[in-house]
Structure formats: C-alpha cells, structure tokens
Amino acid sequence: MSFNTVTSSFKVTRRRRSPLMEAVRLGLIAGAALVAFALIGAYSAMDKRAVIEGTVTLSQLASLLIVFAAGHVAARDARSGTSAALLNAVVAGLVAGACLSVLVWLIMAVNLRTTLVAASPALAKALSLGARIASLEALAQLPLIGAASALVGALVGRLPAGAGKAALTGLAAVITAGLFRDVFASMLERLPDLTGPDHEVFGSAGLNPGAAVALFFLAAAFALVRDRLALKRGGVPRSGLSRPGLVLLIAGVVLLPLVTNDFVAQVAMLVALYMLMGMGLNIELGLAGLVDLGFVAFFAVGAYTVALLCSSGPLAIADVSFWVALPVAIVLAAVAGMIFGLPVLRVRGDYLAMATLGLGEIIRVLVLSDALSPYLGGSQGIIEIDHPRLFGWELKSPVALYYLALVLAGVVAFVSLRLQNAKIGRAWLAMREDEDVAQALGIDPVASKLLAYTIGAAFAGAAGAVFAALIGSVYPHSFQLLVSINVLAILVIGGLGSLPGVLVGAIVLIGLPELLREFGEFRYLFYGIALVAMMHVRAEGLWPAAYAKEGVHAS
Amino acid sequence: MSETARSATEPGVFAEWLRRSTWVDFILLAIRIGVAALVLVGLAGGLAAGTYSAADFVSFTMFGLTIGSIYALIALGYTMVYGILRMINFAHGDVMMVGSFAGLFAAGGLNDAGVLGAFPLLALPLVLAAGMAAGALVSIAIERIAYRPFLHVRSLAPLICAIGMSFILQYAARGLFGTRNRAYPGFGWMEGTVSFAGLTIPIPQVVAFVAALIVLAGLLAVVRLTRLGKAMRAVAEDRDAAALVGIDVTAVIVATFAIGGAMAGVAGVLYALVFKQITVFMGFFLGVKGFAAAILGGIGNLGGALLGGLVLGLAEALGPALILEGYHLPAPYQLKDVIGYGMLVMILIFRPQGLLGERLAAKRA
Numbered sequence: 001m002s003f004n005t006v007t008s009s010f011k012v013t014r015r016r017r018s019p020l021m022e023a024v025r026l027g028l029i030a031g032a033a034l035v036a037f038a039l040i041g042a043y044s045a046m047d048k049r050a051v052i053e054g055t056v057t058l059s060q061l062a063s064l065l066i067v068f069a070a071g072h073v074a075a076r077d078a079r080s081g082t083s084a085a086l087l088n089a090v091v092a093g094l095v096a097g098a099c100l101s102v103l104v105w106l107i108m109a110v111n112l113r114t115t116l117v118a119a120s121p122a123l124a125k126a127l128s129l130g131a132r133i134a135s136l137e138a139l140a141q142l143p144l145i146g147a148a149s150a151l152v153g154a155l156v157g158r159l160p161a162g163a164g165k166a167a168l169t170g171l172a173a174v175i176t177a178g179l180f181r182d183v184f185a186s187m188l189e190r191l192p193d194l195t196g197p198d199h200e201v202f203g204s205a206g207l208n209p210g211a212a213v214a215l216f217f218l219a220a221a222f223a224l225v226r227d228r229l230a231l232k233r234g235g236v237p238r239s240g241l242s243r244p245g246l247v248l249l250i251a252g253v254v255l256l257p258l259v260t261n262d263f264v265a266q267v268a269m270l271v272a273l274y275m276l277m278g279m280g281l282n283i284e285l286g287l288a289g290l291v292d293l294g295f296v297a298f299f300a301v302g303a304y305t306v307a308l309l310c311s312s313g314p315l316a317i318a319d320v321s322f323w324v325a326l327p328v329a330i331v332l333a334a335v336a337g338m339i340f341g342l343p344v345l346r347v348r349g350d351y352l353a354m355a356t357l358g359l360g361e362i363i364r365v366l367v368l369s370d371a372l373s374p375y376l377g378g379s380q381g382i383i384e385i386d387h388p389r390l391f392g393w394e395l396k397s398p399v400a401l402y403y404l405a406l407v408l409a410g411v412v413a414f415v416s417l418r419l420q421n422a423k424i425g426r427a428w429l430a431m432r433e434d435e436d437v438a439q440a441l442g443i444d445p446v447a448s449k450l451l452a453y454t455i456g457a458a459f460a461g462a463a464g465a466v467f468a469a470l471i472g473s474v475y476p477h478s479f480q481l482l483v484s485i486n487v488l489a490i491l492v493i494g495g496l497g498s499l500p501g502v503l504v505g506a507i508v509l510i511g512l513p514e515l516l517r518e519f520g521e522f523r524y525l526f527y528g529i530a531l532v533a534m535m536h537v538r539a540e541g542l543w544p545a546a547y548a549k550e551g552v553h554a555s
Numbered sequence: 556m557s558e559t560a561r562s563a564t565e566p567g568v569f570a571e572w573l574r575r576s577t578w579v580d581f582i583l584l585a586i587r588i589g590v591a592a593l594v595l596v597g598l599a600g601g602l603a604a605g606t607y608s609a610a611d612f613v614s615f616t617m618f619g620l621t622i623g624s625i626y627a628l629i630a631l632g633y634t635m636v637y638g639i640l641r642m643i644n645f646a647h648g649d650v651m652m653v654g655s656f657a658g659l660f661a662a663g664g665l666n667d668a669g670v671l672g673a674f675p676l677l678a679l680p681l682v683l684a685a686g687m688a689a690g691a692l693v694s695i696a697i698e699r700i701a702y703r704p705f706l707h708v709r710s711l712a713p714l715i716c717a718i719g720m721s722f723i724l725q726y727a728a729r730g731l732f733g734t735r736n737r738a739y740p741g742f743g744w745m746e747g748t749v750s751f752a753g754l755t756i757p758i759p760q761v762v763a764f765v766a767a768l769i770v771l772a773g774l775l776a777v778v779r780l781t782r783l784g785k786a787m788r789a790v791a792e793d794r795d796a797a798a799l800v801g802i803d804v805t806a807v808i809v810a811t812f813a814i815g816g817a818m819a820g821v822a823g824v825l826y827a828l829v830f831k832q833i834t835v836f837m838g839f840f841l842g843v844k845g846f847a848a849a850i851l852g853g854i855g856n857l858g859g860a861l862l863g864g865l866v867l868g869l870a871e872a873l874g875p876a877l878i879l880e881g882y883h884l885p886a887p888y889q890l891k892d893v894i895g896y897g898m899l900v901m902i903l904i905f906r907p908q909g910l911l912g913e914r915l916a917a918k919r920a
Contacts, residue, residue, distance in 0.1 A: 040730025115660050117733035291714060342582050343904045350643040350714055354846055355903040358896035361840070365892050371884040446579055481839075485718065492715055525726035531719030532700060535712045 019088055023074045027092035030070035031099025034063055038103060038127065041118035042522050047126045049518045051178035052212045053203030058518055059126075061175065064149045067096050071150025072157045082158055089154030090147045097146025100127060101139040108134040162227050166220040173219030178207045180515055186260040246500055253503070254406070258399070265398035267514040269470060272405035273463055274510045277483075278490045278502035279412050280459025285488070286497035286545070287425060288452035289432030290345070291353040293484050294360025297340070298333045298457040300367065300479040302464025305329035307382040307474045315375070315382050322388035326465050333461020334454050341453035345446060348435070360484060368476040381475030388469050401470050408466060412459050413499055419455070420499075428452055429497075482524070486510070489527045492534055495541020504543045587905060600881025607876050613754055615872045621760040621829055623868020624767035628822035629845025630852065630860035631774060632694070632815030638791040638855035639811050640702060645717035647819060648842015649724035650693050652835060654820025655827045656732055657689030658682045662740045675743050683766065686820035693724065694816020695809055702812075703805070721839060728835040736834050739827040763825040770821050771861055774814065778857060787811055791855065819845075840892075847899035853909030862910060871895050 037043055037059075046059035056064075071089035104124045106112065112119035121133065128138035156167050177184055185202045201211045256268055277299060284290045309318045309325040344355045367376050376382070388395045388404065395401055419425050427448045430438040439445050468474050486509065494505025509530070513523040534541070607615075629651055636644045661682050665671045671678050701716035745762065748755045778784035789797040790807045798804045826841070827833045844867065852863025874894040879887035902909065 036727070040727055042730065114663060116731050118730065289711075291711065342579060343586055344900070346579070347903050347907065351850075351903050351907065353645075353714060354643065354843065354850075355900050357843060358847070358899040358903075361843075362893050362896045362900070365890065365896075369884075369889045369893075370886040371890065446577075485722070488715075488718070496711075522726065522730065524722050525730065528719040528722030528724075528726065532716050532723065535716045535719070536704060539710070539712060 019084065020091065023088035023091040024095055026070050026074045027095025028099070030066050030092065030096035033066050034096060034100050035103050037062065037066070038100070038123060039116055039118050040522070040525065044118060044120075044123050044126060045521060046518045050203065050206040051175065053206050053208050055209050055212075056178075056206075058179070058516075061178075063100075064145075067093050067146045067149040068153035070096055071153030074150065075154030075157050085158060086151060086154050089150040093147035093150025094143045095146075096150070097143035100146075101142045104128060104134050104142070105139060162224060165227065166223040169223035170216035170218075170220035174207065174212050174216050177215055178212070181206055183260055183264050183515060186264060249500070249503065262398050264515070265402050267511055269398055269402040269405055270514060271506045271511045272402060272409050273467055273470070274487065274490060274506040275409045275502055276405065276412055276463035276466065277460050277487045278494070278506055279409070279416050279499065280456040280463065281487045281491055282456075282497065282499070282502055283416060283419065283428075283452050283459070284456035286491055287420060287428040287432065288449055289428075290449060290452060291349070291488075292356045292453070292456070293353050293481065293488070294340070294356035294358070294363075295456070295460055295487055296479050296481065296483040297360045297363040298337055298460035299464040299467070299483060300363060300474075300476075301333045301336045301457075302329040302461030303468040303474045303478070304367070304376060304382070304464075305332050305461070306465040306468040307385050310469070311382050311385045313382060313384040315377050319386070322386065322465075322469050326462070329465035330458050330461045333464065334458035336461075337454040337457025338450065340457075341450045345449045345453060357481065357484075360481060364476055364479055364481075367479070376476075379476060381473055381477075383473040385468050385472050385474070387472070395469075401466075405466050405470070408462055412462065416459075416499055420497075424448060424451060485527070489531055491541075493530055493542055495544040498541060498543050498545035501541050501543040501545065505541075508542070583904070590901060594878055597878035597881035600883075601877045601879070602881075604880055604883070606880055612873070612876070614756075615876060616869065617754070617756050617760060619869035619872030620865060621763050621868070622872065623848075623865035624764050624861075625822045625826050625829070625864070626841075626845050626848040626867050627861045627864025628767055628770065628818045628825070629842060630849035630864050631771070631818045631857065633846050633849040634852070634854050634857060634860045635787075635811050635815045637849070639787065639794075639808055640706075640713075642702070642713050643717075643846065644694075644697065644702075644812075644815070645714065645842075646697050646701070646721040646724060647694075647815065648840070648845065649721050649728075649838040650690050650697070650816045651819040651823040651826070651841060651845075652728065652833070652838030653693045653724060653823070654686035654690035654816075655823030655833045655837070656728065656737075656835075657820065658686040658824035658827060659737055659739060659833065661685030662742075666740065671740070671742065678742050679762070679766075683821055683824050686824035687817035688820070690816040690818070690820025690823065691813040692816070694812045694819070697816075698809055698812040702808070706808075721842075725835055725839065732835060734835070736832045739831050739833060741828075741831070745828065757829075759828045763829050766821070766825055770818065774818065775857060777814070783807070783810055843899070844895050847895060847902070850899065850902050850907070850909055853911035856909070856911050859909055859911035866910070867895060867898060870898060 043059040043063070046062065047057045049058040050056070051058050051061050070092045074088040074092040075085035103119075104127045107119045107121065107124040125133050127142070128134060129141065131138035131141065156164050158164075159167065181202050188201065201208060207215070253268075256264070277295070280298075281292060281295050284292050284295075306322065306325045306329050308316060309320050309328060310316070310322055312319055340356075340359055344352065344359065347355050366372055368379055370378060372378070373380070387401075395404055427438065427443045430441065430443060431445055431448060435445055467478075471478075490502060490505035490509050492505075493508055494501025494503070509523075509527065513519050513526070519526070629647065632647045632650070633643060636642065636647070661684075662671065662678065665678050665681060670681070697717065697720050701720050702713050705712045705716070741759070745758050748757050749761060750756075778787060786797070786802045786807045787810070789800070789802055790804055790811075794804055797807075822841075822845075823833075823838075826837075845864075848863040848867045849860050850863070851867055852859025852861065871891050871894055875887035875891050878894075879890055884890065
C-alpha cells in the first residue's frame, strides 16, 4: 500500500511541543494514572501490604514508580541540557502529585461515593500519609514527593550508563525481594546454616529497612562487577536471556517447590497447569494462527472425563485409576477438538475468534444447565475425585502434584518442539503468514488446521485431567471464558509461537498475581493493560520465538 | 477421488456438486441436516406439548422484539466498524455497559437536581444523551488505542488490543463502580403496563422498542443523507481511493466509532430500563449477541443489523418455549443462550454473508 502515509496520521500529525509543555503533559498522564489507580480501589487494597517494613507500602511503591517513570521519560529528551532535563522532570512530578492532591481535596469536599465506590474518606486518609486529612500540609506534600521521585527517576536516567543500570538493578532487587517476601522468607527458613533468623531480613510483611539498603548496594555492586567483567572479556554487556538463562530458569522451576512452602508449591502447580494449556494454544494460535477463544471447552472435556472416571461420588460412571483416565481424557478432548474444528475452521480471523467463543460458551451453559445435571452435576459439579497413585504412593501434596503437572508439561513441550520443527510445523507457520500462498504451495489448509486444532485440544484435555486430579472436584464455574483469555494472554505476553515464552508468560501472569495476593483482585485489569501495552511496545513478546526475532531484525 | 468423479459424464447439478465437494463438505451437510432435524423435531414436539397459551406466545414475541431491538442497536456498532475496518471491535459490548452506567449516574444527578420530579418526560432523553455521550467517548478511546496504531499492519494486534480494552473497561468499571448490581431508576411514568388491542405490555418494553426504532431511523438518515454518511460509505468501499479524493479517512473512522459507541450507549440505557438492573460484567456477552445479530443480518449492512437483531431476539424469546420444550428438558430457559450462540456459530459456518449480505464473506473475513 503506497498510501499508508496519507491515511495513517498517527505518527505524522503528532506535534512537537516545547519541552516544558511536554513535561506538563507527561505529568498529567502520570497524574491520571495515579488518580485511576486510587479510584479503582487499588490504592486502598494495596496499602495494607508493606514492601519495606514500616516505610513503604505496596501502593505507595506503585505510585512512586509511576512518577519515577514519568520523571525518567521527561528527562530523556535529548534536546535539553542536564539542568533543563531535571527541571522538566521536577515539573512532571509536581503536576502528577498535584493531580492526587486535587483528588484528595475533591473526596473530602464532594461526596463522590454514590458514583465511585472507592472515593471514600479512608482513601483520602491513606493519601494524606499521616498528616491531618486533606489539610494544607497533606495536600502540599504530595506534589513535593512527586517532584522528588521524578527527580530521582531523571537522575538515574542521566547517570553514566553503568551507574544508572546498577542503580536500577539495586532498585529492582529490593522491590522483588519486598514483593515476594513469602517465597524468599520460606526459602530462608529452609537454610539452617544461615546465622541469623530470617526475621532480620524480612519483617512480617516485607523487607526490613536495614536489609533493604544492604540489598540495594549488594545488587548494584553485583551489576557493576558483572558489567566490568563482561567488558574485560571484550564483549558488550548483554541484555535479555539466552541459553544459560534458560538453563537457570528450568533449574529454578524444577527445584523451587523443594525449598519453599506448600503455598508456593500450589502456585507453582497452577503455573505448570497453565503452561500445559499455553502449549496447547501455542500450537493453534502461535503456530497455525487460529484465534481460539473457546479453548476452555477442551480443558473442561478433559477435567470432566477424569471426574466421571475417577470419582468415588454418586455421578461417577467408573472408578478407575488416574493413569487409565488420563489417556481417555486426552483422546476425548482431541475428538472434541476435531468435531468442533471441522465446521469452524473454514471461518477465518476475527470470525473464528467469535465462533470458538460461542462454542465454548455453549459447552459451559450446557454443563451448567438442569437438563444435563443428572449426568454432570450441574452447578454442584462432581466431587470426591481420587488423587492419582504412583506405585502405591498417593500423589496428594501440592509438591507431588506439581511434579506430576511438570512432567506432563515436559512431555508436551517435547512433543511441541518436535512438531514445530517437523514438516507439519512449517506448514502451520506458512499458513499463519499467508493462507492463500500456503495453499498454492500445496498445503491442505483444512487438514493442517484441523490437526493443529486437534493437537491443541488434546493438550488442553491433558491440562484439564491434571486439573481435576489436583483440585479433587470440578465445577462449571472453573471453565469460564476467562480461562481462555488467561491462556491467550500468557501466549501474547510470552511471545506467540515461543515455547520458553509460554513458561515466562505463565510465571508472569499466573504465578506473580497469585503470590501478590493484594494484587489478585486487579489481575484482570492488569492483564488487559498488559495485552494492550505488549501489542504497542513489544508485539513479539517477552521471549520471542526465533523466527519472530528474525522478522523484527529484517524490518 | 477427483479422477473417478471427472470420468462421470452425467451432467446435472447434483453430479457437479458431488464432483466439487470434499469430505469436509459432506460432514458440513450432515451437520446442517442434523441441526435442521433437531429444530424441526423440537418444534413439532413443542407445538404438540402445548404448555403455553397463545397469550404466552404473544408476550414472548413482545419481549423478543424488545430485546431484539437492543441487539440491533449493538449490532450497528459492529457492522459499521466492520464495514470500514474489516475488523471486529471486541470491546464494543463493554462500551454498552459504560453507556448504561453513564445513564444511571445521569439519572441520579437529575434526581438530585429535581429535574426528574419536575419534568419526568424530559428525563429520558437526557439520560439517553448521557449514555450516548459516554459510549461515543469510550468508543473513540478504543479506536485511538486499539485500532489506529495498527491501521496498516495486517496482524492479530488490533484483535488482541481490543480484547485487552474489553478487560480494562470491565475491571476498571468494577473497581470504580463496585461489584454489586445497581438498580436502575424508572422515572415514575414508566412503571406499569399499557393495553393495546387486547395485549398488555410493560411500558419500558414499548419505550425501548420505539426509542430503538427512532435512533435507528436517525442513523440511517445520517448515513444516507449527510456528507459524513457519504464519506463513510466511500471509505467502506475503498479506503485508499477515498483518501485519494480528499476524504479524511482517520476522521471518518473516528466518526464511525463514535456513532457506533453512541448507539451502544443507547442500547445500554434501554437494556437497563427493561431489566432494571445493571452490572459491570453485562456488556461482554451482550456484545457477543450483538455481534451474532450483525452477522445474522449480514455484516456491513445497516438494515441487516436491525433484521438480525429482531430475528435473534425472537429466536431467543420463542426458542426455549417452542423448540426445547419439545424435548421435555427441565428449565428450558436456562438454555436460551445456547440458542443465541448456536445461531451465531451456525451462521458463521454456513452463511457468513448473513441474511441480507450479498458479497462473499470469505474475501472480507
């Protein structure tokens, strides 16, 4: 299309404002983000959780980071000198903080609660940071804090490259340790050789201030040393993960539950389960380019098969071992995929998304209905599903079930990898890029799409089977459209068509929100923002597939 | 297989069809026959069972027309955006939800200001206007964030962005407005029923139906008679050619999203008036139904959206009583959505061009 520049005014019409106006604009954007953060109730919910004991709460940290980022961006403008850049950052921070001050004042002056449920005096109190609610002092301190935070953000950006990176690494280490206190504290508990008890590093909710400062400098020093070493070896400091990174990640995934508590193991189990599903959808969406929003239906088929075959409850039609039921579940899910796939696969693109969404919802409504409840339990579900047994040993603890899910995920990953590099995998890729050309080259679109759909459904069935064994009961409630969207988001965040991407996506989207319980309520909002942001900033995903990288470099 | 088929010299439509079809076509034909048989057997059984009286069916029909006109309003947004961008606005259902909430808060504000008590008849247009304004604004935001940056890239990005926007709208609204159901005010004069030719119909249903028809007529007038409408039709026909003759394509796309969003806002308010309760999650699946209506009528076709909405509404209202009752299922109304989604899937598979669409859909989809 040679008229692109004519019709797309997105980049063309954006006027360059003066630096100061740009700073004010950035400040307003950050301020809007802060106000939105407060008004959706996230501020109050996350204020209860300390990141650094007695100093910074999660919501304060999030707000500071927003302004920090605004300051960083405001100072990045290459046209201005250092002092002007810092001034810009301060202006942006002041404006952003002032937006919050206005909010606090509004909450106390006008009753907004009939419309906005979160705009309560409690929020105003939390935002007044200990000062008298909505007093002049409380209102004045917010812009000042904002300016300070933005200034720090600008300074980090203006530091020499090595020092700036070290500072960011230190900050990231402190934040990570504070956020995932449960994981790290539970690991420390397992290390008897450590001299001090763990409560010196971690308080009841977050890091202790002393430990935070120490950790910051440790991590910063580590980053500096690593960069020096890399320079000495003659290479440029690398960014991103590669083969050693992958090995480290896999080692962590395998060993993690052994060194932490049951809760973390449970979360890890969930991550492994979503990895299974993610790899299934990866075949459909990542390789063959089929947008499937009814994916959860196959998950449900797998789960209900195991439930019906392994339950000791009244609805069971058999009481066999999980190992017998698992292949049956996989085969049934594959058959369901084939039956669904045949008619639907002639539909393309957006239409396919809607058609599969409709199919998934039909299944859910049917399972939930009274008409089928004598067979599937309706909204009561099926309970008392036996745990799998292995050599007379019942897999009951979260750790054991985690390894079960992990082994299955490993098998599925191996199968996916082989498929991806096989002839059919290349046929899928060709079809994803251009269906008409692929057909002209002799690829049968219906057959290869159907195969992708069937294999994806089989993987989802395996995930469903494990899910039923893990939870011990199945309810229609567990098979909502949200599950399909979760899996889709995992793929998009991790990188379409990339197997390590599925792992990364599942950890980021399933693991982290579970570990950050305060965050749980807002996870879908975060998913939405993450989907949009990924498409704008890094459409190839966090860990792109090899061919996606090629595409990016070629263009 | 094709060799043997080609050697058959017997001319005729059936032989020609047999020669050209593959095994997939046979399975599709089997599905068609199966579904038709399912519907016919159910219909016969439902009529024979005679659970419902004629008056029941009349009231079902009235309800179907009401909800159908709301579906039609939602379908307009899909159909207009699809006509121009060849893409589905996945977040469109949530635009409707936002419009509904805007109407709720406008009604609350009017009540506080005393307008509701003093001029109860004036309140409805004002509340509708609030819903339209909110719907248009949100829709413009969606266009700006999810569609414009990807206007010239053929990828999944707009679809995924729109799914993301849908979630942002739902869960931001959940945080802002709370999770509980909100009761919608009834403006006093809207309580009760009207009797007309022996039928008794709740007033909100009449209002919703009439308002939907008026808004639709207004929209048709805009598209057929104004300069903007002409530009919209031109862009839908060929975006690049439209740009060449001096049409501001971006502005036309924005206007299309705004109008579609306003229609969804009206639908949100009308839906709330009929059902009296709204939640932040109601938009998504109503959006899917609206999409089904748009497809049913023939996407890109404004009259088709109206027809599709009414047909879908009637099918959902009458289907459980007519067809599912024939199978003696317990609580057939639980399966009302199965009929709606089933129609969506069937149309996508067997007649993607819809009832009124004439162009080949495979090219556009």
